[in-house]
Amino acid sequence: MVTSSSKNFIFHLIRCAALPVVCFSVSPASAQSLVTNGTFEEAIDPWWGYTAEEFIQTVDVLEGRMCSTIEVGGENYWDVIIGLSDLALVAGQNYRISFSASSDVDRSIRFKTGLGDAPYTDYFLRTIKLTATPQTFESTYLNLREDAVAQFQFHIGGTPGVVCFDDIIIEPVAAPIVPPYTTPSLTGHALKDYKAIIKMGTAVDTPTFLSQPAHNAILTGEFSMFTPANSMKMNIIQGTQGVFDWVETDALLAFAEANAMEFHGHPLVWHTQAPAWLEDGEFDRDAMIAVMYAHIDALVGRYVGRIPYWDVVNEAIDKVGEVYDFRSTIWHDRIGPDFIDLAFQRARLVDPNALLLYNDYNIEVMGNAKADRVFELVKDMKTRGIPIDQVGFQGHWYITEDGGSSGLPDAAAVRANMARYEEIGVGVQITEFDVRIGLPITPEKQQTQARVYQEILQACIDAPNCSHFTVWGISDIDSWVPSTFENFDSAHLFDASFVAKPAYHAFTNALALLPADGTVGAGTGGAGSGTGGAGPVVTTPTTKSGCSYEPRPISAASGWRLVFASLLGLALLFRRGLSARARG
Numbered sequence: 001m002v003t004s005s006s007k008n009f010i011f012h013l014i015r016c017a018a019l020p021v022v023c024f025s026v027s028p029a030s031a032q033s034l035v036t037n038g039t040f041e042e043a044i045d046p047w048w049g050y051t052a053e054e055f056i057q058t059v060d061v062l063e064g065r066m067c068s069t070i071e072v073g074g075e076n077y078w079d080v081i082i083g084l085s086d087l088a089l090v091a092g093q094n095y096r097i098s099f100s101a102s103s104d105v106d107r108s109i110r111f112k113t114g115l116g117d118a119p120y121t122d123y124f125l126r127t128i129k130l131t132a133t134p135q136t137f138e139s140t141y142l143n144l145r146e147d148a149v150a151q152f153q154f155h156i157g158g159t160p161g162v163v164c165f166d167d168i169i170i171e172p173v174a175a176p177i178v179p180p181y182t183t184p185s186l187t188g189h190a191l192k193d194y195k196a197i198i199k200m201g202t203a204v205d206t207p208t209f210l211s212q213p214a215h216n217a218i219l220t221g222e223f224s225m226f227t228p229a230n231s232m233k234m235n236i237i238q239g240t241q242g243v244f245d246w247v248e249t250d251a252l253l254a255f256a257e258a259n260a261m262e263f264h265g266h267p268l269v270w271h272t273q274a275p276a277w278l279e280d281g282e283f284d285r286d287a288m289i290a291v292m293y294a295h296i297d298a299l300v301g302r303y304v305g306r307i308p309y310w311d312v313v314n315e316a317i318d319k320v321g322e323v324y325d326f327r328s329t330i331w332h333d334r335i336g337p338d339f340i341d342l343a344f345q346r347a348r349l350v351d352p353n354a355l356l357l358y359n360d361y362n363i364e365v366m367g368n369a370k371a372d373r374v375f376e377l378v379k380d381m382k383t384r385g386i387p388i389d390q391v392g393f394q395g396h397w398y399i400t401e402d403g404g405s406s407g408l409p410d411a412a413a414v415r416a417n418m419a420r421y422e423e424i425g426v427g428v429q430i431t432e433f434d435v436r437i438g439l440p441i442t443p444e445k446q447q448t449q450a451r452v453y454q455e456i457l458q459a460c461i462d463a464p465n466c467s468h469f470t471v472w473g474i475s476d477i478d479s480w481v482p483s484t485f486e487n488f489d490s491a492h493l494f495d496a497s498f499v500a501k502p503a504y505h506a507f508t509n510a511l512a513l514l515p516a517d518g519t520v521g522a523g524t525g526g527a528g529s530g531t532g533g534a535g536p537v538v539t540t541p542t543t544k545s546g547c548s549y550e551p552r553p554i555s556a557a558s559g560w561r562l563v564f565a566s567l568l569g570l571a572l573l574f575r576r577g578l579s580a581r582a583r584g
Contacts (some may be wrong), residue, residue: 004290018281021478022269032171033171033354034170034172035084038063038165038166038167038168040048040061041061041064045065047082047083047165048083051074051078051081052074052078052079055074055079055157057070060509063134064166068080070157070160070163071160072157073156073159073160073161074157074158075157075158076157076158077127077156080157081156081284082163083151084153085149085151086388087147087149087150088148089116090129091145091147093143093172094174094211095143095170096169097138097139097141097169098137098138099150099165099166100134100137100167101137102132103131103132104161105161106129108158109128109155109163109537110125110127110155111126112124112125113151113170115151116149117147117148122144122145122247122248123148123207124141126325135434140213140387141211143207144207144248158565177213178220179213179214180217182221182499184505185500185504185505187511187512189508190221191507191511192224194514197223197514197515198355198460198469199262200222200225200469200470200507201224201226201264201469201470202219202222202223202226202473203226203229203432203471203473204252204270205231206231207251209521210255215477215515218475220259224262226261226263226264228248228265228266229413231249232266232299233272233280234274235273235274235275236248236273236299241278243354253303253307262309263303264311264431265311265568267310267312268300268311268312268347269292269295271315271330271332274330277290278330278452279330284334285335285336288335291345292331292339292346296346296350300347301350303352304351305351307354308354309429310347312343312356312357312358312388313432313522315327315330315360315361317360317363317374317377321368323369325370340377340381344356357389357390357391357429358377358388358391358392359391359394360391361396362394363391363393363394363417364393364395365413365414365417365546367413374391375421378391378424382426387533389426390428391421391427391429392432393428393430394431395430395431395434396425396434397409397433398438399448403444407531408448408452409452409456414459415462418463418465418466422464428465428467429466430577432472432493434481435452435503437491438488439489445500446501449503450505450506451506452508454509457511457562460513471489473491473492474492474493475496476492476494477497492554
């Protein structure tokens with residue numbers, strides 16, 4: 001963590017003309033701005049530069065701008081940083097961040113704030129793309145903690161060049177108004193309208209989503225539930241042993257309850273993102289069990305009756321040699337393989353009414369070795385009376401750079417996998433679904449992505465034991481994909497401008513075949529439907545006019561399929577009513 005006392009950054013005073021230049025120029029500084037020097041007329045103080053080892057930048061005032069020349073930029077955004085320390089941020093206060101930017105070559109940078117006192121988790125992060133044309137960038141940021149020494153950082157590592165900043169404003173403002181939302185669905189029904197049949201969810205992060213009014217409008221307008229992407233992970237919520245930080249999770253849960261949305265707890269026991277005190281400490285079996293119980297007691301106990309679903313254990317199976325078995329982790333290695341049993345039993349004891357899940361990736365397709373091993377694990381748990389209710393299929397898929405399908409699921413094998421869990425009385429949720437696209441993004445790849453979204457959603461709709469479908473993020477503006485998978489992006493239903501993509505419309509086309517909220521006929525009304533002998537016509541977007549799309553019929557014959565599918569939907573409702581499964 002870089003602080004105001006860090007002196008390991010490099011200041012080299014060279015001319016802006018020495019290397020290619022990226023320049024920022026902004027509106028006049030605000031009288032309320034927390035930035036004491038945002039215009040850089042003579043000096044850069046109190047701003048600082050930081051580089052990780054072997055990377056080089058120089059910082060100077062050039063033509064009234066603070067310019068950083070990057071000679072060696074590294075692979076990651078955070079390898080080269082320009083920042084400001086000791087901002088006094090107030091809990092519950094919204095801040096406006098404003099600047100404009102241009103670049104001699106197309107490049108992306110990130111900015112974040114709120115990184116002050118531990119636990120270093122209350123931050124705003126946004127990725128922006130720069131071009132040769134100056135652009136003004138503005139964002140709002142909801143600060144959740146009282147923090148007298150917060151930071152503001154530009155992460156600019158990557159392509160060599162010169163980055164210049166000017167007239168940066170960070171000022172307190174009133175909470176932004178969430179705009180009214182009209183679903184772009186051509187059926188007239190948002191995803192959440194089908195919650196009586198399947199609950200559609202997404203993942204959100206704190207405080208990013210709280211700081212984006214347009215994001216919040218989509219969240220509440222389209223989804224009936226959400227999962228916290230990071231706020232409940234152990235390094236954040238118990239960064240110091242026995243000291244729990246509820247700030248982010250409480251804010252998310254309050255938002256969910258205020259908007260009549262369900263909340264999916266994630267995760268209780270996971271080896272990744274464990275706090276340093278646990279990873280580095282010496283704990284024998286009894287001490288480790290005590291730590292696990294105390295963590296489950298605190299989390300589940302705090303939210304009894306308010307969180308209906310918990311990912312109790314996350315990603316415990318991996319390839320060991322030539323077979324799949326228990327992953328070597330701090331939990332398994334210190335407690336033994338029964339740590340899973342103990343975790344589920346403890347969670348059931350604390351909240352007898354919550355549904356308990358095992359969650360993992362690459363377990364969606366029957367016949368996959370890991371999927372088969374996890375099925376045997378869950379089946380054995382059920383046989384022995386361990387209280388496991390559901391399994392979470394994560395579903396992180398991809399389209400290769402050349403448009404290939406080697407990273408895509410076999411929908412029939414997914415259906416078969418759901419069916420065998422139904423046979424042993426275990427429910428299924430799709431918990432973290434996305435389909436990332438190998439660059440470049442093309443219409444053909446987007447259509448492939450849309451097909452996969454629709455196929456797997458349809459598989460969940462058709463399976464009587466599949467009750468939830470959660471996409472891991474709403475839009476590409478806050479996607480986890482680009483920073484995790486090089487040369488991949490565009491994984492989500494909405495783009496970085498919050499415009500619905502073909503994948504979203506594929507979702508709504510699948511749902512349009514069902515009665516919205518369980519009422520007969522509701523799924524065939526609204527925009528994009530028609531009348532006449534051929535029945536309703538499903539449409540797809542072609543041109544955008546304002547905030548609505550002009551529809552184009554797919555085919556007249558599809559109307560008959562809609563009529564048949566509507567009858568099928570009624571049959572599914574009847575079948576689901578008879579199915580002995582746990583539902584939220």
